[in-house]
Amino acid sequence: MTKESIIQPITNAIRSVIGNEETLIALHEPSFQGNEWAYVKECLDTGWVSSVGKYVDQFEEMLAEITGVKKAVAVVNGTASLHMCLKLAGVREQDEVLIPALTFIATANAVSYTGAIPHFVDIEEKTLGLDPVNLADYLSDLATVHNGECFNKHTGRRIKAVVPMHTFGHPVDLDRLQEVCEKYSLALIEDAAESLGSYYKGRHTGNWGIASAISFNGNKITTTGGGGAILTNDEELGKLAKHLTTTAKLPHKWEFRHDQIAYNYRMPNLNAALGCAQLEQLPLFLEKKRRLAEAYRNAFSVVSGVSFVSEPEDTVSNYWLNTILLQDEYASARDAILEETNVNGIMTRPAWTLMHKLPMFTECPRMDLSTAESIERRLINIPSSPHLTHQDMTS
């Protein structure tokens, strides 16, 4: 087989699942079939579109119930949420924060906003997320713990936190990662931007960290237009999250007094209204996406040279973005596959450029990133909208 011989079978496998529609098939489109209109119209009819209104509270309560956390705080987007999670965990200027090399830019940017330095770690193929075993090995050489704080022996800087990202909805190995965090006194912050509806050992992602970030961008499983949320099981941190994201204004009937430098990160009521209607449909979206993933798995099981990424052991994934991995000998066909599919109306995309390859992060500390680099060469995301699911797909 030549490298090119894999292109058509992959395109055919995708087409066998999503059909032969002439229109462009997006990577992930939202679906507004529920109460979106009703709730959004109510905001306009009542004039409550902005910083006050019942939908923000309702959205936060629904989200806390779905994820099982004590407090959810709605914010403008996932990036803002990550920024606040790092602040809540006590990340300060000149700290180092361990993050996977394979992630969306928001993870690294949010670390930078706090004045801390991203420190890139490798991933494992079975989860596409941070590899806790590899990280433990790395820290055994690199790190030292003094008085309950972890330090990088080479740079002398404090390593304050680790931020795993649940890639495309697939949970990382949280049990093993928690062991590493305990051993090295690291704060665990989950970048659960992509994993609403994903569980590790029966407990929702975002429910494991000191604080966790969710995204409700337009391409996510549920959307608020733009939006995000902070999750935490620490009630004091929950209150602080609300305070920090609403300009740290002290409650008063008319006085404007603020007690610290803080942020205007609150989600408008209009967007929360959309979010409430979307969360109502989350179980339906999850079911449809699971059936779509199953159909892809079946279709790709008979294509050689490529594998479909399934949820890791002990987890339930939301299958946010369906993903295929080329075998190494076909990696050089990746761009031709991207070209062929996109030209023919099937949106596909590669992995994000690894963080350590971006000009602003090339000088940041990092470990050997062989697995991330291998995955980057071989990964392709394929169309994943819930509405692509047909009735006859097996569940």
Place this chain on the structure above:
Amino acid sequence: MTKESIIQPITNAIRSVIGNEETLIALHEPSFQGNEWAYVKECLDTGWVSSVGKYVDQFEEMLAEITGVKKAVAVVNGTASLHMCLKLAGVREQDEVLIPALTFIATANAVSYTGAIPHFVDIEEKTLGLDPVNLADYLSDLATVHNGECFNKHTGRRIKAVVPMHTFGHPVDLDRLQEVCEKYSLALIEDAAESLGSYYKGRHTGNWGIASAISFNGNKITTTGGGGAILTNDEELGKLAKHLTTTAKLPHKWEFRHDQIAYNYRMPNLNAALGCAQLEQLPLFLEKKRRLAEAYRNAFSVVSGVSFVSEPEDTVSNYWLNTILLQDEYASARDAILEETNVNGIMTRPAWTLMHKLPMFTECPRMDLSTAESIERRLINIPSSPHLTHQDMTS
């Protein structure tokens, strides 16, 4: 006359303008009588609610036309806009930035986000905004210019920029302020958060600075739920503003590559749709608000001990928040007036607590702030929603 004798005449003057409705009269409520629902519904029907969609472009074009600038960039809120304006003007860590002591917290917070230090300056009573004559005097002692950069002789730090805020919609004296900026090599950034529809010598506020910030919060003259915009006449800065607010992602059909640490500040299409419908009605809102202000001016012209704040000479104000100032001898009745009006269903509020009195800014450099302190003791904002205007109000 006792201090208390002023309370009832003020309440009566407000009631004579807004009527005797039993329901709570808000300080400023939005009005959605135009195409809001049509445009928002189109977003839901087409699925374009988030980072892509025609309304963001349309909103930016409408805003550029209204304000006469070359480029407007829509963002999540006014605070984000201010943050970006400071970055665009080259404000760096450990710079000082001159801002009025009387402003909303966003101005000072945005300076802090860049790592710079707010330096508080006094205001003048006729504009409620930064006093350029006073500032010039102050800088003649404090500042020195070397190689086109201004330095604070006491702290040794660079003074990079000045950020006037057009308080409640009333423009500051921009001609004189520009003279000060030229003499001391200061970048002029306008905090025009409150002044959409306000003009200084026939040119729109926000059109004078290197970059300027607008807010579309729910309480503003037009709203996007939550939102803001950056205005600039420098096309290169306009491009940079778009790049910096959209994660600095380089254009590519599928690759995710970013060339600097940047922000996720884009306005969602859903919010921009609301904004387009609101901007269509801006002339109507301005007309109604002008008539409301005129009615207040007439009503307060016969109340002794208090004056209504009118637009400064050479300006047209949007009269965003109508404002009265107590004479000094009645200042101690301010809280009783706030109490009486709020208890009786008329929302009123005092000035924001002056910035230098907030715990996080008490150590920041500042000049004598006598006028700001005097205004703070005497200022009350009164209900200003456009829908409070009646047909029989003189125009």
